[in-house]
Amino acid sequence: MTIPRDQRNSVSEIAARTAIESHEAEQVAAPLAGAVAAAPPESVFRRRLRKFRRIKRGYYSFLLIATAYILSFLLPLAVNSTALVVSYQGDYYVPIWRYYPASTFGQAAFGEPDYRALQAELAQAGAGDWVLMPPYPYSPNESLLDQPGYPPHPPSRQHFLGTDDRGRDVLVRLTYGFNVSLTFALLVMLIADGLGVTIGSLLGYVSGTLDLLGQRVIEIWSSLPFLYTIIIVSSIVVPVYVPGRMQIMQPSFWLLVIILSAFEWMGITYYIRGEFYREKAKDYVAAAIVTGVSEPAIMFRHILPNALTPVISFAPFTIVANIGALVALDFLGFGLPAPTPSWGELIGQGMENLTKWWLVFFPLGALFTTLLLVVFIGEAVREAFDPKEYSRLR
Amino acid sequence: MTTATDTSDVILDLQDLRVRFPVFGGIIPRKTSEVRAVDGVSLTLRRGETVGLVGESGCGKTTVGRAIVNILRKMTYRVDIEGRIVYHHPSGAVDLASLGQRQMRRYRPDLQMVFQDPYSSLNPRMTVGAIVEEPLRIHTRQTKAERRDRVRWLLEKVRLSPEHATRYPHEFSGGQRQRIGIARALATNPKIVIADEPVSALDVSIQAQVINLMQDLQEEFGLSYIFISHDLSVVRHIANRICVMYFGRIVEEGPAEEIYLRPQHPYSKTLLAAVPRPDPDRRR
Amino acid sequence: MTPLLQIRGLRTHFFTESGVAKAVDGVDLDIRPGEVLGLVGESGSGKSVTALSILRLVPDPPGRIVDGEIWFKGRNLLALSWEEIRKVRGREISMIFQEPMTSLNPVFTIGNQVMEMIVQHEPSARGDVARRRALQMLGEVGIPEPETRMKQYPHELSGGMRQRIMIAIALVMNPALLIADEPTTALDVTIQAQILNLMLELKTRHEAGAILLITHNLAVVAETCDRVAVMYGGKIQEVAPVRDLFRNPLHPYTRGLLASLPRVDGPKAERLTTIPGAVPDIHMLPPGCKFTTRCPERFEPCPGLEPPLVEREPDHWVRCHLHDDCHGYFGRHS
Numbered sequence A: 001m002t003i004p005r006d007q008r009n010s011v012s013e014i015a016a017r018t019a020i021e022s023h024e025a026e027q028v029a030a031p032l033a034g035a036v037a038a039a040p041p042e043s044v045f046r047r048r049l050r051k052f053r054r055i056k057r058g059y060y061s062f063l064l065i066a067t068a069y070i071l072s073f074l075l076p077l078a079v080n081s082t083a084l085v086v087s088y089q090g091d092y093y094v095p096i097w098r099y100y101p102a103s104t105f106g107q108a109a110f111g112e113p114d115y116r117a118l119q120a121e122l123a124q125a126g127a128g129d130w131v132l133m134p135p136y137p138y139s140p141n142e143s144l145l146d147q148p149g150y151p152p153h154p155p156s157r158q159h160f161l162g163t164d165d166r167g168r169d170v171l172v173r174l175t176y177g178f179n180v181s182l183t184f185a186l187l188v189m190l191i192a193d194g195l196g197v198t199i200g201s202l203l204g205y206v207s208g209t210l211d212l213l214g215q216r217v218i219e220i221w222s223s224l225p226f227l228y229t230i231i232i233v234s235s236i237v238v239p240v241y242v243p244g245r246m247q248i249m250q251p252s253f254w255l256l257v258i259i260l261s262a263f264e265w266m267g268i269t270y271y272i273r274g275e276f277y278r279e280k281a282k283d284y285v286a287a288a289i290v291t292g293v294s295e296p297a298i299m300f301r302h303i304l305p306n307a308l309t310p311v312i313s314f315a316p317f318t319i320v321a322n323i324g325a326l327v328a329l330d331f332l333g334f335g336l337p338a339p340t341p342s343w344g345e346l347i348g349q350g351m352e353n354l355t356k357w358w359l360v361f362f363p364l365g366a367l368f369t370t371l372l373l374v375v376f377i378g379e380a381v382r383e384a385f386d387p388k389e390y391s392r393l394r
Numbered sequence B: 001m002t003t004a005t006d007t008s009d010v011i012l013d014l015q016d017l018r019v020r021f022p023v024f025g026g027i028i029p030r031k032t033s034e035v036r037a038v039d040g041v042s043l044t045l046r047r048g049e050t051v052g053l054v055g056e057s058g059c060g061k062t063t064v065g066r067a068i069v070n071i072l073r074k075m076t077y078r079v080d081i082e083g084r085i086v087y088h089h090p091s092g093a094v095d096l097a098s099l100g101q102r103q104m105r106r107y108r109p110d111l112q113m114v115f116q117d118p119y120s121s122l123n124p125r126m127t128v129g130a131i132v133e134e135p136l137r138i139h140t141r142q143t144k145a146e147r148r149d150r151v152r153w154l155l156e157k158v159r160l161s162p163e164h165a166t167r168y169p170h171e172f173s174g175g176q177r178q179r180i181g182i183a184r185a186l187a188t189n190p191k192i193v194i195a196d197e198p199v200s201a202l203d204v205s206i207q208a209q210v211i212n213l214m215q216d217l218q219e220e221f222g223l224s225y226i227f228i229s230h231d232l233s234v235v236r237h238i239a240n241r242i243c244v245m246y247f248g249r250i251v252e253e254g255p256a257e258e259i260y261l262r263p264q265h266p267y268s269k270t271l272l273a274a275v276p277r278p279d280p281d282r283r284r
Numbered sequence C: 001m002t003p004l005l006q007i008r009g010l011r012t013h014f015f016t017e018s019g020v021a022k023a024v025d026g027v028d029l030d031i032r033p034g035e036v037l038g039l040v041g042e043s044g045s046g047k048s049v050t051a052l053s054i055l056r057l058v059p060d061p062p063g064r065i066v067d068g069e070i071w072f073k074g075r076n077l078l079a080l081s082w083e084e085i086r087k088v089r090g091r092e093i094s095m096i097f098q099e100p101m102t103s104l105n106p107v108f109t110i111g112n113q114v115m116e117m118i119v120q121h122e123p124s125a126r127g128d129v130a131r132r133r134a135l136q137m138l139g140e141v142g143i144p145e146p147e148t149r150m151k152q153y154p155h156e157l158s159g160g161m162r163q164r165i166m167i168a169i170a171l172v173m174n175p176a177l178l179i180a181d182e183p184t185t186a187l188d189v190t191i192q193a194q195i196l197n198l199m200l201e202l203k204t205r206h207e208a209g210a211i212l213l214i215t216h217n218l219a220v221v222a223e224t225c226d227r228v229a230v231m232y233g234g235k236i237q238e239v240a241p242v243r244d245l246f247r248n249p250l251h252p253y254t255r256g257l258l259a260s261l262p263r264v265d266g267p268k269a270e271r272l273t274t275i276p277g278a279v280p281d282i283h284m285l286p287p288g289c290k291f292t293t294r295c296p297e298r299f300e301p302c303p304g305l306e307p308p309l310v311e312r313e314p315d316h317w318v319r320c321h322l323h324d325d326c327h328g329y330f331g332r333h334s
């Protein structure tokens, strides 16, 4: 059946009365839905970042923690018993950079010179020599036994937060401990998530027999008791104490990181596996296969970026958990080896010296504040990643 | 049905296609039963023609479409496919059903697909430009500049603005997203496009835009369509021939108008009678 | 005839990240006793939000009913206490939704969920009484072997069956108004026909009941409704008895919608007629007529001035400057 050309669009009465000629109508290009057409394009991630920034409490917590953490790597410049610069008999020395034996400055001692004493000495001699100490001139592992009475000493002009039962400055140990805690938490998260994402992606993408076997292995692995393993491993592998400034380089730190990671990757593995199953069934993956995209590209370029949401939204809570785990292990005595400045050890001291309020109050306060800030971040991240707000479906 | 006389015209020929999904159960998983999603489907598609595949949800339409573009084996852990899917390539006929993913690669540019859900069929992390460009990167040796020009050209063909290439899918409406999907399908100059419910998720006024666009593109590029839909009224406007599917089989096949005017199979009759008409005098 | 339900100046806004979404922005609508009123429009036009506002089910936050009155049996529903509105829900006005999958609770049996509705509103109807009424209702909505079905869980039933159960739950208290929000959109056409027939049949059985049928499908409206309201951009654009609307659509939007419908009968159009463009983003609606951006017949007053809803023909209301003789002078609704 043919319809005369001029009548094609006027099949029904209604269509005839509509002044819209179809072809011409479509040429009126549809404006961009959503944002103003002039606004720059915005990826999903940017959009979430923008949303995160707008949640003030979480965003400021993030800025605070991130800044504090980055600055904590400069702690030796600000909180240290080693002098920054010494001017001695016409020569300049930079002890913060290089090691000098005590004899260099005419002190009758072995090992590191006592720069605080040297500062007093040189000032008294008045020969124009001087020592530039960091603003808070105490080290985390230094027992300050020159104070009157027995340690722990209450807060004073020299030691703002007092000293612990071995005469070490609490403020110094807390600040260094902050760096240790966060570094530990971040490393564990990095390794555990890396492992979890890799294994989870493989199980979810390949599925089938590999998935079945993988799940069984994970189930067996996750039934290993964590605490016993730590105790057994730490009693077999005797921590080797390497003297030096960076406590973090000690092997037992890495041992702890690895043991904790080995117990932590399973959770994220399940999430990623699930995400892969869900994403794999979506049409954009079908479209990629129809297009002939290679297997690795489908897995890493198409699915993985869409499957990472749980990793990011859990990250802050993982950090909280890791800090907590380290504190608990230190508290129980299975954590970092003895002189490492650690929050758990300080809290343990507080337990044993309940009457020394500064040993109870300050370590717990620091822990509480840090965890609270990280939880705020987590809350904001979760909110920012909630798709509800801009889902156009329905 | 295939006749010996006019095979030169045929571009795709399904012969007794059967697709079964085994169902696993038990502690040690083993096959307990199976879903016969497609149970003996034969149909032919001629050059420049549109075959409409209609039926209610679950009758196997999507599975037929996915079998043709040979993605079932990759999307599902276990699937049994029998029968032949003969594609008449200029260099000779091939049975797509027997090809592995590697051998299939050669034919991928010729067979493309448009998907139902405008929200999940575009990767939310990729820009529109990257989405449309991907087939070009895989199947052509064009330079970056050539590819960019082609993407812009394609976007114009589907009546989007070339500037939209830098944007992300979530910045577009459903109808616009469907056009992006069509641009992606057209990128490699396909011969056959399987459109799986391309307008079912769209509003009526937008449906009409997309259908008209698909018709224009068909004319311009000489495409052959298999147009899958559960909506008989939509199919009528684009299909030359219609296959009515029911429980994995084609129960009736014929020229489009014939099916609407004189449905033969009882199921076709029921289906057609159930479609509501925009006519207030035909009250329930 | 006094309307059963009168909506006056209803405004429901959503306060979201990207600004205030005026999902419903000044809706006036009457539902008369015993009628089936269709509410049609493209997705995002505010149909569901209108329905949710009637029963005060708008998610808050981000949504809030900022203005308006809804009169039902001499009471303003928007002024009722939460306790009072809870008694209205299900008993006097009930609602069924689009997804038959998610609107039933998967952990309770069908029987439990039907009886729950009865017991909640009539605490005296315990045990056997409620059970018998539930059984009878399941029979009425055409569920075979209601005895067995009572003990089954939602996932054991098909989509169509589940929608029947939803209808049973909605109607078991004999409400005066049933709001059905896209009740058949997720169903196949053959099932859709059954469900629509069932709803109409039940309505005739329960005399006074009225139905507000929300759908995007004009064909469904044509076959089932007595009157139709066309919605766009959070406003009612045209209201008319169903025959008037299909024979003599006044609003360019209504005409565009009708023209772009693909049909299974009548001569086949070579090309479908379309409405240009897409539904504008809810945050970017023009200050004047909401349809201006896509309207082929727009002229000077359209973009800036909101046309009033006028009764152009008996019982046929339209909101368009084309049909507003002295446009500009009725600023009442803008």
Ligand SMILES: Nc1ncnc2c1ncn2[C@@H]1O[C@H](COP(=O)(O)OP(=O)(O)O)[C@@H](O)[C@H]1O
Pocket: B021, B035, B036, B037, B055, B056, B057, B058, B059, B060, B061, B062, B063, B064, B076
């Ligand atoms: N990957 C799969 N695994 C198991 N069953 C499937 C799978 N895909 C589809 N099916 C089943 O095959 C039948 C046909 O599905 P489908 O082709 O999607 O139907 P349609 O597109 O007509 O709605 C359905 O019963 C569905 O449950």
Ligand SMILES: Nc1ncnc2c1ncn2[C@@H]1O[C@H](COP(=O)(O)OP(=O)(O)O)[C@@H](O)[C@H]1O
Pocket: A394, C014, C016, C021, C022, C023, C041, C042, C043, C044, C045, C046, C047, C048, C049, C050, C059, C062, C063, C282
């Ligand atoms: N929960 C919500 N949050 C934010 N905005 C909403 C929400 N629900 C609805 N809206 C807004 O209200 C508008 C109308 O929605 P709705 O009434 O569901 O449309 P429909 O006519 O398709 O039923 C939508 O465009 C959306 O922007």
Ligand SMILES: [Mg+2]
Pocket: B058, B061, B062, B197
């Ligand atoms: Mg399908």
Ligand SMILES: [Mg+2]
Pocket: A394, C047, C048, C049, C182
């Ligand atoms: Mg809705």
